Amino acid sequence: MFTKNIAETCHIEALHLALLTLASILLPVNNSLCLELHCYRNSCLQAELVVKKIVKKHFIVDPSLPAGFLRLQFHDCFVRGCDGLVLIDSIGDNVAKKEAPPNLTLRGFEVNDEIKADLEKRCKGIVSCVDTLALATQEGVAFARGYAVQTGRRDGTVSNISEVHIPVPSFSISDALKAFQNISLDLDDLTTLLGAHAIGFCHCGFFVDRLYNFRGLGQPDPNMDSNHVDCLIKICPKPANQTFNISTDPKVFMSQTTNTPFKLDTSFYHGVLGGEALLQLDQQLAFTGITEKIVLDYVKRPKVFRENLLKAMIKLSSVGVLSDENGEIRMNCRKINNPSQ
Numbered sequence: 104m105f106t107k108n109i110a111e112t113c114h115i116e117a118l119h120l121a122l123l124t125l126a127s128i129l130l131p132v133n134n135s136l137c138l139e140l141h142c143y144r145n146s147c148l149q150a151e152l153v154v155k156k157i158v159k160k161h162f163i164v165d166p167s168l169p170a171g172f173l174r175l176q177f178h179d180c181f182v183r184g185c186d187g188l189v190l191i192d193s194i195g196d197n198v199a200k201k202e203a204p205p206n207l208t209l210r211g212f213e214v215n216d217e218i219k220a221d222l223e224k225r226c227k228g229i230v231s232c233v234d235t236l237a238l239a240t241q242e243g244v245a246f247a248r249g250y251a252v253q254t255g256r257r258d259g260t261v262s263n264i265s266e267v268h269i270p271v272p273s274f275s276i277s278d279a280l281k282a283f284q285n286i287s288l289d290l291d292d293l294t295t296l297l298g299a300h301a302i303g304f305c306h307c308g309f310f311v312d313r314l315y316n317f318r319g320l321g322q323p324d325p326n327m328d329s330n331h332v333d334c335l336i337k338i339c340p341k342p343a344n345q346t347f348n349i350s351t352d353p354k355v356f357m358s359q360t361t362n363t364p365f366k367l368d369t370s371f372y373h374g375v376l377g378g379e380a381l382l383q384l385d386q387q388l389a390f391t392g393i394t395e396k397i398v399l400d401y402v403k404r405p406k407v408f409r410e411n412l413l414k415a416m417i418k419l420s421s422v423g424v425l426s427d428e429n430g431e432i433r434m435n436c437r438k439i440n441n442p443s444q
């Protein structure tokens with residue numbers, strides 16, 4: 104029954120795409136720059152449907168993909184604004200943002216490449232990489248709960264590792280807030296966006312200090328539930344030294360309080376209240392007056408969380424967007440168009 108439904112959906116989408124391709128040939132092309140809903144409706148009518156189709160295809164095989172995209176978009180928008188520069192590969196002497204330590208476990212690049220390659224075939228040079236990322240993130244999240252993302256962003260042209268200043272798990276709430284305020288996001292946004300930690304994975308290296316040697320005192324973090332510490336110790340061995348090898352480091356579900364690790368629900372906040380948050384920063388949400396109030400509210404009223412998350416995602420995906428004559432429409436998301444300029 105499940106297979107039949109998917110097959111039926113694919114068939115309808117194929118027909119839909121064929122009609123849209125025809126329509127975009129017949130419709131006048133409007134390359135005007137915009138940041139609005141369905142910005143490509145005249146210039147590349149199929150864009151949103153192509154993204155939906157490809158994300159869906161991968162989601163069926165790997166339901167953790169939306170988590171990868173969400174984090175990718177956060178890391179992109181946080182540094183210099185949403186400009187797709189996190190997608191760029193290093194070239195020659197230029198070490199790209201991708202190589203910065205917080206970015207080493209980002210994922211979703213290949214699926215984004217597949218979307219972009221498909222769109223380049225259909226509408227050459229029209230849809231930016233940063234928009235494919237925004238649309239793919241929105242589609243991924245749509246499998247949990249959707250939101251309407253605007254399009255029309257242009258791609259940035261300078262990606263350098265030295266610019267990557269992203270909050271780390273050991274940040275206090277007030278340090279993380281300062282970092283968020285720098286991009287015009289507030290404490291509500293921080294508390295709400297951290298709710299994205301309901302889905303996806305976390306490598307042990309990001310919280311192992313809390314299990315064995317919190318703040319160098321040789322003990323677990325007293326704020327982590329002791330049964331939970333025992334449980335995590337079975338998966339995350341005590342590191343032999345300070346540096347962990349990300350490629351061999353075990354990983355666990357980001358939200359430990361759920362049997363729905365791919366559902367963007369309020370499980371993260373239940374974990375925070377139960378002392379089961381993995382990251383030190385996340386756990387502190389329970390101990391800071393205002394954030395605790397928000398957490399309690401979200402646990403009581405999941406609908407409010409969903410509504411606020413969608414609003415916060417729209418805010419995040421609009422940070423520092425390039426428009427008009429700034430930036431470019433990259434042909435290949437991993438390379439700026441003309442590196443010699």
Ligand code: HEM
Nearest residue numbers: 170171173174177208270271272296299303304305306309
């Ligand atoms: C503000 C401070 C934040 C810190 C310190 C932080 C830190 C982390 C860390 C250490 C991981 C584990 C990565 C890994 O092991 O591969 C992670 C995963 C994740 N983060 Fe955050 N994060 C923050 C904010 C956010 C925000 C704002 C979002 C979304 C808008 C987000 C979405 C995610 C998602 C979805 C994952 C799972 C990724 C995957 O499965 O590949 N994070 N985060």
